[in-house]
Amino acid sequence: xxxxxxxxxxxxxxxxxxxxxxxxxxxxxxxxxxxxxxxxxxxxxxxxxxxxxxxxxxxxxxxxxxxxxxxxxxxxxxxxxxxxxxxxxxxxxxxxxxxxxxxxxxxxxxxxxxxxxxxxxxxxxxxxxxxxxxxxxxxxxxxxxxxxxxx
Amino acid sequence: xxxxxxxxxxxxxxxxxxxxxxxxxxxxxxxxxxxxxxxxxxxxxxxxxxxxxxxxxxxxxxxxxxxxxxxxxxxxxxxxxxxxxxxxxxxxxxxxxxxxxxxx
Numbered sequence: 001x002x003x004x005x006x007x008x009x010x011x012x013x014x015x016x017x018x019x020x021x022x023x024x025x026x027x028x029x030x031x032x033x034x035x036x037x038x039x040x041x042x043x044x045x046x047x048x049x050x051x052x053x054x055x056x057x058x059x060x061x062x063x064x065x066x067x068x069x070x071x072x073x074x075x076x077x078x079x080x081x082x083x084x085x086x087x088x089x090x091x092x093x094x095x096x097x098x099x100x101x102x103x104x105x106x107x108x109x110x111x112x113x114x115x116x117x118x119x120x121x122x123x124x125x126x127x128x129x130x131x132x133x134x135x136x137x138x139x140x141x142x143x144x145x146x147x148x149x150x151x
Numbered sequence: 152x153x154x155x156x157x158x159x160x161x162x163x164x165x166x167x168x169x170x171x172x173x174x175x176x177x178x179x180x181x182x183x184x185x186x187x188x189x190x191x192x193x194x195x196x197x198x199x200x201x202x203x204x205x206x207x208x209x210x211x212x213x214x215x216x217x218x219x220x221x222x223x224x225x226x227x228x229x230x231x232x233x234x235x236x237x238x239x240x241x242x243x244x245x246x247x248x249x250x251x252x253x254x255x
Contacts, residue, residue, distance in 0.1 A: 013252050015172055020245055023176030026195030027183030034184060088223050092187035 034092040035148050041086040042101060042145025046138030048078045049108050053115050053134040057125060094148070104144025111137040161254070164247035166240050168213040173198060174206050178215060178233060178241045186219075186232040207231060215240055 052075045059071050115133055118124070169175050176196045181187060187195075193203045210216035215237030219230040233241070 010252070010255050013248055013255070016170065016175055017245075017248050017252065019172030019175045020179045020248070023179030023196055024183060026176070026192075026197075027180035027187075030180065030187050030191055030195050031183045034187075090188075091191040093185040095183065095185055097185055 030092045031094040034090075034094040034097065037086070037090065038094065038097055038101065039145040041082065042104065042141045044082045045079070045105070046108065046141035046145070048075060048082070049112055049141065050134040050138035051075070053112055053137050054130065056116055057119055057130045057134075061125070100144045100147055101141075104140040104142075107140035108137055111140070161247040161250035164243050165251075166244045168209060168215060169240060169244045171206070173202065174210060175241075175244070177203070177206055177210065178237060181216065181231060181233040182238060182241055184232075186230045189229040189231060192231055210237065213237075213240075 052071075055071045055075065060068055111133075115130075115137060119130075124130075169178055173196070176198075177192065180192055180195050189200075189203065189207075193200060196203075198206075207216055207218060211218050215234055217232045217234050219232075221228055221230065
């Protein structure tokens with residue numbers, strides 16, 4: 001909808017422009033803060049996923065039931081606590097955050113699943129392979145958290 | 152001269168819903184994020200709760216802002232986001248403002 005404003009003095013136009021700039025600055029501050037919170041959240045999730053892959057690779061094959069249960073419980077609790085804390089503290093999402101995080105999360109989860117499948121199929125436990133692979137598993141989430149929302 | 156196309160005077164592109172500075176501030180702030188919580192927007196643009204509520208209602212009625220209410224635990228929380236229509240209107244309004252100021 002477009003209409004003429006009731007007044008169009010230089011002063012009122014300048015005032016509108018200043019208001020837009022001030023609002024834009026405020027929005028940029030909100031966005032930066034949301035980006036920082038999102039980056040922390042994504043980094044913790046990436047770290048948990050990478051660590052859990054190493055647990056699957058090196059702890060589970062030892063067949064120590066209580067250790068498997070503790071490791072799984074710690075991982076699940078870590079994921080849940082991180083999600084809940086982020087949800088409670090979130091005050092804004094920067095532009096494109098949901099899409100970036102969804103893509104990063106899907107890629108990391110895919111790499112994690114592929115890693116578990118390879119571990120089951122090959123029985124290979126070489127450190128030179130699985131430590132870097134675990135890092136790569138968390139990388140998409142980490143990158144998703146580090147990309148800044150822009151328009 | 153045609154009233155459409157390139158001959159349209161910038162003043163005709165000004166949007167009545169965005170002509171109030173506080174509404175323009177709200178729209179410009181929301182344009183930088185996917186969504187933001189009510190209190191965060193209030194603090195960022197430095198207005199009171201009633202003022203923000205009132206202006207958000209106007210922008211919501213115009214279809215420029217989407218309001219989503221929810222809970223985090225037991226606390227109610229209101230989320231605000233600029234609609235695509237709102238983004239387009241803000242872009243048009245800002246372009247018109249710049250053009251008018253350049254002409255003065």
